[in-house]
Amino acid sequence: MKSLLLVTGLAICCTVSAREGELTRISPEALAGAAKLRDEAAADPVAYAFVADLTTQIGPRLAGGDNDQRARDWVVARFKALGFDKVWTEPVTYPKWVRRGEHASIVAPYPQSLAVLALGGSPATPRGGLSGQVVAFKDFPALKAATAENVKGKIVYIGYRMHAARDGHDYGPATTGRTAGPALAARLGAKAFVLRSAGTDDNRLAHTGITQFSANDAKIPAAALSNPDADLLERMLAEGKPVTLKLDLDCGIEGQYTGANVIGQINGSEHPDELVAIGGHLDSWDPGTGAIDDGAGVAIAAGAAHLISTLPQRPKRSIRVIAFANEEAGMFGDRAYGAAHQNEVARHVLGAESDFGAAPIWRMSSQVKPEALGAIDQMMQVLAPLGVERGGNGSAEGGDFGSMSAAGMAVLGLTQDGTRYFDWHHTANDTLDKIDAKELNQNVAVYAVFAYLAAQADGDFGSAPGAFSHAKEE
Numbered sequence: 202m203k204s205l206l207l208v209t210g211l212a213i214c215c216t217v218s219a220r221e222g223e224l225t226r227i228s229p230e231a232l233a234g235a236a237k238l239r240d241e242a243a244a245d246p247v248a249y250a251f252v253a254d255l256t257t258q259i260g261p262r263l264a265g266g267d268n269d270q271r272a273r274d275w276v277v278a279r280f281k282a283l284g285f286d287k288v289w290t291e292p293v294t295y296p297k298w299v300r301r302g303e304h305a306s307i308v309a310p311y312p313q314s315l316a317v318l319a320l321g322g323s324p325a326t327p328r329g330g331l332s333g334q335v336v337a338f339k340d341f342p343a344l345k346a347a348t349a350e351n352v353k354g355k356i357v358y359i360g361y362r363m364h365a366a367r368d369g370h371d372y373g374p375a376t377t378g379r380t381a382g383p384a385l386a387a388r389l390g391a392k393a394f395v396l397r398s399a400g401t402d403d404n405r406l407a408h409t410g411i412t413q414f415s416a417n418d419a420k421i422p423a424a425a426l427s428n429p430d431a432d433l434l435e436r437m438l439a440e441g442k443p444v445t446l447k448l449d450l451d452c453g454i455e456g457q458y459t460g461a462n463v464i465g466q467i468n469g470s471e472h473p474d475e476l477v478a479i480g481g482h483l484d485s486w487d488p489g490t491g492a493i494d495d496g497a498g499v500a501i502a503a504g505a506a507h508l509i510s511t512l513p514q515r516p517k518r519s520i521r522v523i524a525f526a527n528e529e530a531g532m533f534g535d536r537a538y539g540a541a542h543q544n545e546v547a548r549h550v551l552g553a554e555s556d557f558g559a560a561p562i563w564r565m566s567s568q569v570k571p572e573a574l575g576a577i578d579q580m581m582q583v584l585a586p587l588g589v590e591r592g593g594n595g596s597a598e599g600g601d602f603g604s605m606s607a608a609g610m611a612v613l614g615l616t617q618d619g620t621r622y623f624d625w626h627h628t629a630n631d632t633l634d635k636i637d638a639k640e641l642n643q644n645v646a647v648y649a650v651f652a653y654l655a656a657q658a659d660g661d662f663g664s665a666p667g668a669f670s671h672a673k674e675e
């Protein structure tokens with residue numbers, strides 16, 4: 202984990218509605234109102250209906266794909282139907298990657314077909330596919346230690362096996378091979394790249410995900426094998442004979458596409474220009490229907506904002522819900538939002554993004570100014586009955602608010618239980634049945650509580666240009 206000690210050096214700056222040095226506080230009335238929202242969330246139908254309808258009526262939402270515009274229109278209509286005061290879109294432009302199909306098989310020593318998915322960003326193989334001898338590495342560092350001599354003209358395989366954990370910490374090592382492996386293999390002269398999926402399941406389904414080539418990199422076709430197929434390949438490799446693999450990928454970048462972030466807002470009654478920002482990303486990978494990644498995140502935020510809007514009076518500050526565009530290919534919606542709102546960092550009083558499935562939230566970490574820690578403790582009083590523990594301060598990452606938090610926006614990290622998340626993530630198994638309505642509503646309760654209390658708080662949480670930039674340690 203990243204160091205939690207960096208908080209001691211946080212810069213403190215005044216924002217719109219607070220004076221420097223003053224403690225941020227939450228009134229007893231606001232706390233009582235939040236507790237009521239928390240309890241009402243348990244049986245609220247809005248979030249589950251949102252993700253059920255989105256995955257049923259739209260389904261997969263590959264950025265720039267056929268469903269991109271349909272999904273945005275759907276969210277605009279749903280935000281309006283939920284009675285949000287203001288609904289709009291902001292353009293996001295990115296390279297459009299297209300998947301048309303993929304096949305892989307072992308040619309020798311024992312011919313067998315393999316369950317495979319091309320990685321996002323991968324180019325196609327030549328028509329009819331390519332074949333090559335497999336050279337295997339246990340993980341990305343092992344590939345880094347390789348020389349061109351070992352790799353040239355071969356198909357590189359990385360076999361790192363990801364293990365499940367509540368906080369999903371093994372995803373980092375597992376995805377380094379996916380994001381950086383193909384570009385490195387290409388630099389070493391490999392003709393193609395395959396890896397064991399970054400997934401914790403034993404289904405015969407591959408996990409896709411983005412791979413990154415820089416403009417100067419040679420690009421080679423890259424794909425993920427299901428865990429059982431990676432096992433099969435490794436058993437053949439263990440026999441010591443050369444293994445020949447055939448890869449046939451039909452995919453690639455087709456120019457630029459302009460999509461949009463979809464934004465809905467409950468307007469504040471006293472400080473409408475100040476806002477609490479919540480959201481998830483609307484795009485998904487294409488094999489599944491984008492239920493846990495990340496229809497759930499948008500649904501949680503929409504459900505929380507809607508619940509707050511049912512109060513007799515609008516909260517003091519606005520609640521903004523953002524359905525971000527194209528997170529999967531490289532945080533394009535995040536970056537576009539950060540660029541469009543870079544002069545409004547201080548008005549974004551506090552934010553949190555949900556992008557880790559729909560299982561219960563167990564920890565709340567934060568990145569707020571020291572004077573707001575008492576208010577965070579007050580939020581914890583309302584959240585503790587939901588099973589939420591207090592995490593550190595200075596350690597929260599913004600997800601799709603990453604650009605805004607790097608620019609100084611205060612954020613919370615609301616960590617969900619990720620034990621099973623990587624069984625289904627980026628596979629055909631990312632479907633609605635993986636979401637438990639009660640667990641989803643625990644998330645809605647947490648988001649409604651924190652968003653409402655941040656909107657009602659006397660004082661701010663430290664958002665200011667540059668406030669937290671040096672608290673990030675990448």
Ligand SMILES: [Zn+2]
Binds near residue numbers: 528556
């Ligand atoms: Zn996601």
